[in-house]
Amino acid sequence: GAVVSQHPSRVICKSGTSVKIECRSLDFQATTMFWYRQFPKQSLMLMATSNEGSKATYEQGVEKDKFLINHASLTLSTLTVTSAHPEDSSFYICSARPGFVSDGYTFGSGTRLTVV
Amino acid sequence: ILNVEQSPQSLHVQEGDSTNFTCSFPSSNFYALHWYRWETAKSPEALFVMTLNGDEKKKGRISATLNTKEGYSYLYIKGSQPEDSATYLCAFASGGSYIPTFGRGTSLIVHP
Numbered sequence: 001g002a003v004v005s006q007h008p009s010r011v012i013c014k015s016g017t018s019v020k021i022e023c024r025s026l027d028f029q030a031t032t033m034f035w036y037r038q039f040p041k042q043s044l045m046l047m048a049t050s051n052e053g054s055k056a057t058y059e060q061g062v063e064k065d066k067f068l069i070n071h072a073s074l075t076l077s078t079l080t081v082t083s084a085h086p087e088d089s090s091f092y093i094c095s096a097r098p099g100f101v102s103d104g105y106t107f108g109s110g111t112r113l114t115v116v
Numbered sequence: 117i118l119n120v121e122q123s124p125q126s127l128h129v130q131e132g133d134s135t136n137f138t139c140s141f142p143s144s145n146f147y148a149l150h151w152y153r154w155e156t157a158k159s160p161e162a163l164f165v166m167t168l169n170g171d172e173k174k175k176g177r178i179s180a181t182l183n184t185k186e187g188y189s190y191l192y193i194k195g196s197q198p199e200d201s202a203t204y205l206c207a208f209a210s211g212g213s214y215i216p217t218f219g220r221g222t223s224l225i226v227h228p
Contacts, residue, residue, distance in 0.1 A: 004159070034215065043120070044205070044218040095160075104150055104162025105216070 002028050002098035006108025013084055013115055021079045021111045023094035029074040030096035034105070035067075038091040047092075050077040084115040118142055120208045122219035129196050130227050136192045137222040139206030143187035150207040150216050151180055151191055160205060163191075196226040 003026040013019050023033055031052045036044040048069055049057040056069035066088075068080040081088055093110040097103070121140045129135050141149065148167045152160040164173040169184040177194045193200055203223045207216030 036218075041220070043220045046215060046217070049215065093160075101148055101167070101214075102165050104152070104165045106162070107152075107159040109157070109159045 002026075002096075002103075002106040004030075004033075004094060004096055004106050004108045006094055006111060008111055009109060010112045011114070013113070015085055015115055016083055018080055018082045019084055019113060021081075021092055021094075021113075023077050023079075023096075023108050025075045025096055025098070025106075028096075028098040030077070030098070031074060033071060033077040033094050033096045035069065035077075035079050036093050036095070038093065044093065048079075050079075050094075052077075081113065084113070086115045089113055089115045118208060118210060118217040120206065120217050120219040122204075122206055122222050124222060125220065126223040126225070128225045128227060131196060131198060133196050133226075134192065134194045135196055135224065136190050137204055137224075139189045139191070139208075139219055141187050141189070141206075141208035142210065143185060145210045145212055146184040146208075147211045147214055148209040148216070149182055149184075149189050150205075150209070151189070152205040152207065153202045154205055154221070155202040163204075193224070196224070198226045198228050200224060201226045 005024045033050040035047045047062045050069045050071040052071045058064045071077040095105040095107040151163040154160040166182040171182040179192045182189045203221040205221045207218045209216045
């Protein structure tokens with residue numbers, strides 16, 4: 001089946017530094033990828049839609065200058081959290097739709113970001 | 117903001133019990149309803165994507181029903197096994213966006 005590989009799975013960084021999270025589609029081409037964030041006991045919240053070769057579309061309230069998204073190829077999307085602060089500590093996960101709507105979305109395994 | 121509610125929030129059952137959870141969503145502008153199973157330290161896995169009112173889908177011991185007119189879906193697990201322990205997410209996609217909005221999930225723990 002379709003696989004999305006997400007790295008790193010866990011990262012701890014100092015406040016003010018930047019962190020890059022990668023999502024790769026391993027056996028299909030993903031022209032669009034979706035980035036979600038989940039705070040404790042909350043639902044997965046869509047942050048942005050990443051489009052290959054064009055600018056990402058950000059959801060209301062998500063700072064595009066803080067959460068930089070690059071989708072330079074059909075198999076790779078990256079999310080960079082710039083100048084991270086403790087309030088950015090969260091669980092970040094990506095997904096893509098490898099085929100028809102009836103197949104659902106394929107998710108990465110997520111990244112737990114802790115900013116100290 | 118689309119409101120997708122799941123209940124119960126968590127559930128403990130004994131091995132062999134049958135159980136069910138509810139997902140409620142807006143009853144207008146329906147496009148699709150997704151169910152995912154999310155085991156700890158793994159990726160969410162798609163169980164069902166339902167698009168038609170009255171849809172019933174089944175995968176092994178797990179089945180789901182859909183009522184788009186009243187805005188709810190049920191997920192049933194027959195004869196729960198410890199390996200069914202996971203968080204079950206539902207997600208609603210409207211015709212306006214197509215991108216699913218997720219509920220908070222139901223955490224199921226099946227005790228041997």
